Amino acid sequence: MIRVGIVGATGYSGVELIRLLAGHPHVKVANLYSSTSEGEALASVFPHVQALELPVLAKIDAGQMGADNDVIFLATPAGVSAELSPELVKNGAKVIDLSGDFRLKDGAAYTQWYKRQPAADEWLQKAVYGLSEWKKEEIAGAELIANPGCYPTAALLGMIPLAKSGWVNPKSWIIDAKSGVSGAGRGVSLGVHYSEINESIHAYKVSSHQHTPEIEQELTGQAELEQLIQFTPHLVPMTRGILVTAYGQLEKAAALSELQELYQSSYAGKPFVRLRQPGSHPRTKEVYGSNYCDIALHVDDRTGRVIVLSVIDNVVKGAAGQAVQNMNIMLGLPETAGLPLVPLFP
Amino acid sequence: MIRVGIVGATGYSGVELIRLLAGHPHVKVANLYSSTSEGEALASVFPHVQALELPVLAKIDAGQMGADNDVIFLATPAGVSAELSPELVKNGAKVIDLSGDFRLKDGAAYTQWYKRQPAADEWLQKAVYGLSEWKKEEIAGAELIANPGCYPTAALLGMIPLAKSGWVNPKSWIIDAKSGVSGAGRGVSLGVHYSEINESIHAYKVSSHQHTPEIEQELTGQAELEQLIQFTPHLVPMTRGILVTAYGQLEKAAALSELQELYQSSYAGKPFVRLRQPGSHPRTKEVYGSNYCDIALHVDDRTGRVIVLSVIDNVVKGAAGQAVQNMNIMLGLPETAGLPLVPLFP
Amino acid sequence: MIRVGIVGATGYSGVELIRLLAGHPHVKVANLYSSTSEGEALASVFPHVQALELPVLAKIDAGQMGADNDVIFLATPAGVSAELSPELVKNGAKVIDLSGDFRLKDGAAYTQWYKRQPAADEWLQKAVYGLSEWKKEEIAGAELIANPGCYPTAALLGMIPLAKSGWVNPKSWIIDAKSGVSGAGRGVSLGVHYSEINESIHAYKVSSHQHTPEIEQELTGQAELEQLIQFTPHLVPMTRGILVTAYGQLEKAAALSELQELYQSSYAGKPFVRLRQPGSHPRTKEVYGSNYCDIALHVDDRTGRVIVLSVIDNVVKGAAGQAVQNMNIMLGLPETAGLPLVPLFP
Amino acid sequence: MIRVGIVGATGYSGVELIRLLAGHPHVKVANLYSSTSEGEALASVFPHVQALELPVLAKIDAGQMGADNDVIFLATPAGVSAELSPELVKNGAKVIDLSGDFRLKDGAAYTQWYKRQPAADEWLQKAVYGLSEWKKEEIAGAELIANPGCYPTAALLGMIPLAKSGWVNPKSWIIDAKSGVSGAGRGVSLGVHYSEINESIHAYKVSSHQHTPEIEQELTGQAELEQLIQFTPHLVPMTRGILVTAYGQLEKAAALSELQELYQSSYAGKPFVRLRQPGSHPRTKEVYGSNYCDIALHVDDRTGRVIVLSVIDNVVKGAAGQAVQNMNIMLGLPETAGLPLVPLFP
Known part of the structure; x- marks a missing residue:
């Protein structure tokens, strides 16, 4: 063992x-x-x-x-x-x-x-940035993995195929992200006091969250073209889950079916990314307790934008689960070993 | 009486x-x-x-x-x-x-x-569109008021001063909105089933929500210049509250203090809009049960965007409260009559 | 003023x-x-x-x-x-x-x-114990009011008529109480950490909570006969609200209608106690933000017990609201002055 | 397979x-x-x-x-x-x-x-009543298993050792139970509407819930002495979890350590019952997603009662998990096969 x-x-x-x-x-x-x-x-x-x-x-x-x-x-x-x-x-x-x-x-x-x-x-x-689906080879040979942040995991998995495609204006990205409270850790503070969080939602660290440069670095690296993102995290009254709603301005008229194919080929053979039906609305509950990232694509013809919805369990794919996935890759084990394949529902 | x-x-x-x-x-x-x-x-x-x-x-x-x-x-x-x-x-x-x-x-x-x-x-x-703060005169003389939708109320109060100023690219607006479940009404459906909503967040009606043209109509009317918006509603596991996070591309370099002054003068003497400290993060809980709309402004110098945060209680300012406010205006009563001035906290 | x-x-x-x-x-x-x-x-x-x-x-x-x-x-x-x-x-x-x-x-x-x-x-x-409905005269003449605890308020209002009636075995009382988290105050601790409280319920201080002697003292005082209670508080994932489920062994066979009449006469003219239909199940939400205590009665013929359900908003009737009610009584003001008469729903 | x-x-x-x-x-x-x-x-x-x-x-x-x-x-x-x-x-x-x-x-x-x-x-x-820990032999030979109800599972596992011991007055049992909403199933109704359940707690079916005779039947069977129970279920604003708070009048003065030993020996070698430290307060969150039943014991010397706290995940040990456990027993497989041994926390 x-x-x-x-x-x-x-x-x-x-x-x-x-x-x-x-x-x-x-x-x-x-x-x-x-x-x-x-x-x-x-x-x-x-x-x-x-x-x-x-x-x-x-x-x-x-x-x-x-x-x-x-x-x-x-x-x-x-x-x-x-x-x-x-x-x-x-x-x-x-x-x-x-x-x-x-x-x-x-x-x-x-x-x-x-x-x-x-x-x-x-x-x-x-150090190798351990975004399992996009760095598998480097991870396999690494001694030190920088396991991705929770927000960057959801955002990057949702955005990389588009950023690589060149179809989206690289300065137009807006990432509006929503997280459960467990992302703040177990330390005590007024910011995680039940009576202050329950029945409420708020944004925090607008334009100043430390995951901003992490997302830009990796998106730029994958696209081989500099990307500028607007990132806004929000705290939602729930324990687990992150939903990223990402907006990009399309530089060419792309049909939803074209984007769907792009993602299908990007994530073929990658067991923890599930591309959902075009135009669907994934819920964080649908990945609860699992290592999945579920992604759905929308195109708005009125505005010329693509909207990507991406959900993860922040404690699993956004932290411990992706870490185990990376360990599996580093050690040559099956990528899914030890990782639950059925979310807890409801 | x-x-x-x-x-x-x-x-x-x-x-x-x-x-x-x-x-x-x-x-x-x-x-x-x-x-x-x-x-x-x-x-x-x-x-x-x-x-x-x-x-x-x-x-x-x-x-x-x-x-x-x-x-x-x-x-x-x-x-x-x-x-x-x-x-x-x-x-x-x-x-x-x-x-x-x-x-x-x-x-x-x-x-x-x-x-x-x-x-x-x-x-x-x-019919007069009853956005109390911006249509007071027409409301005063109206026989039929179209009381604004919950999302439009939060969005419009947050965006109108900027749209009127001409400082924001009118095609650049993105409104990422988050609502409690009471907005869906009292009818029963799987969409409001506790076990399906709790510990989860999801977007819905991406690019197709019926409040989109309402916001565009009124924003355009106030700005006297056509505005195009991207509107994405989300369902949050809470009963009451709407948070709008609105993004606009600045067409001139505007200091946060300048925007703050713009809003201060726009809402001077309007008792139900509370401009919060620049750079702050209002919580829906801070307007719970009240008719307030709280607004905070952010400018991101890296991206050249303004981010407006706007919170209301969807059942009050987003529905019944604004309706009473409109009645007060129609009847020449004090605008605040019957409307609670202290939110329920916590 | x-x-x-x-x-x-x-x-x-x-x-x-x-x-x-x-x-x-x-x-x-x-x-x-x-x-x-x-x-x-x-x-x-x-x-x-x-x-x-x-x-x-x-x-x-x-x-x-x-x-x-x-x-x-x-x-x-x-x-x-x-x-x-x-x-x-x-x-x-x-x-x-x-x-x-x-x-x-x-x-x-x-x-x-x-x-x-x-x-x-x-x-x-x-000091006068300020249970408004049962101590009105003493309160009116008092200089120092000991405002009742949140649990005792819900328990005593639910139990006093029965204790006074002598129909319940005074050693048989069991009070199983459930409270929202705001009762713990605004101080920070792991005990009020959102991620630890949400999606969970637990009992605490079983047989050792400091409200136990308070309830016994006042129940005994009203009944003029020593009462012994078992009191178990629980923490519920909600911000406001207390539900008391109180069990008493009937010493005579009492019809539900008889008990209902007892309570009707006990609370006639007391504006903040609402006796609910016999056999109903009040929800804490139905008194949210208000100074009401709603009470419902059940008799179980199989076991010979009466079960009293009593709900309050712990921050209002269980604290600030009853305090204002007591102030009104002390100053000879209308008892309901300043106290909202319609709960916030939903 | x-x-x-x-x-x-x-x-x-x-x-x-x-x-x-x-x-x-x-x-x-x-x-x-x-x-x-x-x-x-x-x-x-x-x-x-x-x-x-x-x-x-x-x-x-x-x-x-x-x-x-x-x-x-x-x-x-x-x-x-x-x-x-x-x-x-x-x-x-x-x-x-x-x-x-x-x-x-x-x-x-x-x-x-x-x-x-x-x-x-x-x-x-x-049909064999499938309470795995107490019917293992009958289950092993059964063709038809009646899988226990969620409330009875939590209640019986918590109470059987005491009922068998004869130390508790068999007519004195009060079971005050608290359940998450998933127990009501996926059907839609006002009773599971998010806006009606959130931020609220209520009792339901006081003295008339159909799990009452089930608990009495099995408790009586195990004790070989007729037991009469008072059973009150409550609906808690959470998705999963049941907490049973059970009260029994001790007929002999029993030290907490004595009871603790009784339970230790009763559940020795039974992998899904975890006896917690005497005087502790288990939280439903501590068994979330798992097949465990956690039990803690309290004795109140003032009142002469034992209070048993028992928590399960209603969807697992209270339904599907115990069903799998029973299948394992019926088929001679390891009792824990397929059953997660670490709860999801937080």
Whole structure:
């Protein structure tokens, strides 16, 4: 069995990794690490895992960790991985980092959007952006994966085929995104207080969210043409799910059927992207608990725009699930191993 | 006391009219009408009004209704008001129609978007579009008010000052709107089933929602320049509230402070529009149960766009509340009479 | 106008007092006090009140406060009022305390259930328990009101007529109560984190909640016979509302119609208790935002039990609304002044 | 592979069976049946299963069905199974009926509580009540399983050890139960309308719910002493989950540790019942999407009562999951096969 370690198991992404890996046929959760709860059982934090056999939370020690694990997942706050991941790789482990520390190739952009020091440039360049469906070859050979952000995953999977096609004005993109509250993590604040969130919706970080440059970088890279995006996240009164509504100005008159074919061929053989009927309206509930990204296409002849709807479960495809998918690719395992193929409905 | 009649009291807009009018100092709910529950007490449908003294549900009879009421509100399904409202006006009542039957001046557009026959053209032209803040004079002299739709109210109040300013490219508007479920009314369907809506979000009627031409008509009218909008509604797992996120391409470099001043002067002396701090993020909860529309402005220098956030309670400012506001204007009463000035929070 | 002061305006009960008092015809919110936000405007904490004219948050100073206000509401954490309220009364103000500091007549019980020192016994005895419907005379003459807890309000209004009747075994009471999250206040903790509360229900403080002795004290006092209750609170994924399901063993075979009559006569002329049809199932939504307590009665002939269902809005009748009702009684104003008489639905 | 058929695949229990069986290592979903959607693909009803290879919905024909399946699950409305199940068994299939048609041994009780004709008495007696943890031997040899109701599952697992112990007064049981909305099924009605359910809680069918005799029958059977229960269900604004709060009067002074031991030994080796720490408060979220029943015990020395808290996911352990567990037992497969062992959190 492949030995897996998880840093940050007491957060939502960490415990979701445990859910997925507990059912994975080829790996064993060998080690859990925590900077705050060393020596405790995870079930003391999360009673819902009390029936699992899990190691106690161990102390973070890069040398030992590299030796004790084949693969290490980091589900840690910004800044932790920048320091820790290079050490883990040097000590022999493959690393999948769920934080934003290695996603931006440009350290200056990291500083601008994250308001903190970037990781060493050598490692920024070495890290592979782990958008499974579009980077499979690089992922297969990588030692360090920058696992994509939740919003970028939904946005990029929905937009890349169009951006590559050149049919959309690359400065016209508007991404209006809606997320459940779990994306904010388990830390407490007025911003996640039930009474403040329930029966309400609001936008946040308009024009300043740190996922903006991540989306632009990857969309530009795939299209080989600079893309400029407007990105607006919103907080929705639900726990899980992201819906991206993306708007692009068509530069040629494209029939909906043409776009549908473009996406069909783009995602043929990719098990976790489901192209929905043209003109349909996917619901986040229809991917709940699963690693799917469901995409639907619309063309508005009045305005000359394409509208892409893209839904994921932010905790799965937007975090832990895509991380497991990347591990599978890195290790040459079947891409779907350990990943549930039927969403929880209702 | 002014005698008020309500047609469609067994729906959500109808019963919200009752909530508001019960506290109105100058009117009396004299008559309730229903096509389905004639002879019943409203409390048999809505136990929450059992302590109010209300007339029993009476039968619809245009002649008698005109004689028995000074003002009649219609909260009825599409098509009812097209026939009934002209009769009521002819019989002496002022009419405020909460349905879409008289909102579009162009009968052909009505047919195209509503898929049914329009009202008589004479009456389409006679009806005044009741966007209280921008049509006050016409409303004051009107006999028939087409009360605005919920989405158009939030969108138009957020966009009109900019559209009038000429600073935004009139073909660039994108309105990404999010609504609570009460907007769908009280009728039963899988589309409002709790288990299907909860913990989920989805777009619907992309590029085909009937509020699209309504927004274009009024925005164009106010700007005196044709405006083309992209409108996408979404259903959010909450009961009340609409958030509009509107995007426009600036045709001149405008500072946020300049826009803020534009809105301040546009809404000076208008008690139900609250301009929020520049760069803030209003929540639908902050107008819950009230007749306010809260607006916040953002400018993104990277993309050259203005982003307007606008929130209302769809049942109040988006329906019954604005209807009462219009009644107040029609009757020369204080504009705020009967309208709660403090939202319910949390 | 009567001058009112509010201590703790930055919490949920405080801001709900402002909502209610803003519409009150006979009082003016003259002063707001805060120990943490001195000198700030309340709208910087709660943007939803930005349109109201309110005094800035002032510093707590018992002498000045007594002189500047006719009535002072305390919506403060446990322990604050025990010290402050007697000083305010001595300085000439009438005080309505929304905390638990003066509810228990027995200081030792306070220590046992609240785990802190009680207020001075002289003042515990002087304070009047402000259950408006059952203590009207004492309230009218009081200087210091201990405003009832949210759970006790729903429970006592539902149970007192039966307890007084002697028809129920006084040791048999079981109160299974369900509350929305706003009852926990605005403080942040994992216990009110949206992602932990949504899509979930749980019991808490089984057999150890501090409202237990409060209910027993008042039920015993009204019945003039010692009553023993089992009280279990639950947290429900909603913001507002309490439902009490109370079970009592009947000591005589009572017909439902008999009980219905008992309650009808008990609550005749009391505007905020609405007895519902026998055998009905009131919903918390049916009292939302209002000061009502709706009660329905059931008898189970198989088991010989009476089941009482009682619903309130915990922020209104369970806190700020009953406080205003008590103020009205103390000042000889109409009991319903300033209190909305139509719930918000849906 | 074992061939499985599902009748009623277009409902929530049906589609949950598909989720579970899609991951089951020993069975294949060979046939889906529907009385209303014959010839359609299930994905036309539920887009979330579009990636699964599933048979089209076939017509109900007892003879053919018996030949084509080894096991048939019925997730059908009351009354259907009473007729169909005996035919299926006669034609060679093992049947697991998720409806209430074979749960009550006493046909007269069925008529009284369900208001319809019971199944043939011969088959009522032949059917085995499928409470997996307490009927394992009978289930192993059964041809027809009456899969328990959702409320009875949570209640019985929580109460049986105590009822068998004889420590609780058998006439004193009160079961106050709280359920998510999915328990009401996928049919549309005002009772499951989002706007009516959200932000609200209510009791329903007080003293008249059809699960009452089911709980009494099985509790009495296990205890070998007649038990009388008071059962009150409530509808909670959430999709999945049941919490049972059960109260029993102790007839001897029992320490909490004693009860804890009783339950530990009762559920030793039973993988789907997790006894939680004494005095803890399990949340329905902690079993979400899983087949677990989590139980916690409390003793109140003041009142002499035991309070049992028991949580399940109503769609899994309360329906489809327990049905799969029963199938595993019937077929001699590992009891946990196909059943997820880690709840979805958050």
